[in-house]
Amino acid sequence: MHEMGIILHLAKSLEETAEKEKIKKITRVTLEVGEVSGIMTDYFTDCWDYFKKRHPVLDTAALEIETIPAVTYCSSCEKTYPTVQYGRTCPHCGSGETWLIQGNECIIKEIEVED
């Protein structure tokens, strides 16, 4: 249950931030989620709605997800290409020696809080 595990950590990270910054209510959380991070956004949002109720600082917070496109680098021809469209085989030269350079992340970008 990957999504659930991440939500638990997200909630904990946010609670710690709230305590440190003396925040009473977080009203919105914006995440940057990579296209191939393996996180299913629908399921993720459901988990969030379920878990936020357990944390008074978060219980009304909306979860916003911004998708980061996945980009792969080909070490044979040194070009990049969109991962989701072409997968692991380079569309420029057909090589399989390719590496994901972006699109696997899950970052808390910003939060909106009550003054």
Add this chain to the structure above:
Amino acid sequence: MKIIELKETVTASNDRDAAVLRGELKEKGTLLINLMASPGAGKTTLLERTIRDLKDRHRIAVMEADVDSDVDAVRIEKIGAKAVQAHTDGMCHMDAGMTRRALEALGDEPFDLVVLENVGNLICPAEFDTGAGKCVMLLSVPEGDDKPLKYPLMFSVSDVLIITKTDVAPYFDFDFDACVARAKRLNPNIEIFAVSSKTGEGFEAWENWLNQAVKDWKNEPGKTIKEN
């Protein structure tokens, strides 16, 4: 309303817990190894042989992150090392909090080396710092030499890659040179060993590395924050 920019990973709180745990283990002189691999890659078999060889030299314990059964813990206890089941709360990985609880279950006895056999999976465990001093991953010959291409994060976070089941290499088309080159490209500092837990081939080099790592962990000044 006010916007606060954070730009931290969702697992930031886990990363902090892990750094604290690593510091405590450093103080105690206990090297914790996070052992990661696919299901059936040969984690427990490697540990059985390693413990048999080194148990007179180091005080060793194992924490088995088995979801439901204690078969692996029982196998380890038969060899003569202390073993506990680590509870993953139904998750696909161990995090620093679960690791701390598993260490508590081992009791107050001092250990030089504690190995966490993580959940069998090449994706999720790589994303969660457990507080281990070293990360060791196993890749068995039947899985194929293309795994660094498919699971780059696991190869990037590991300090050591052990290619196991070399005794069956004649039956597979595993290309060792290609695998090593792929792993090194992701992680130039990764140490690589090729072993067979059946025949013992390659164990000397791996066990030498392990002996040195246990010694260094006790002697080298603390650097407990992970950078990657």
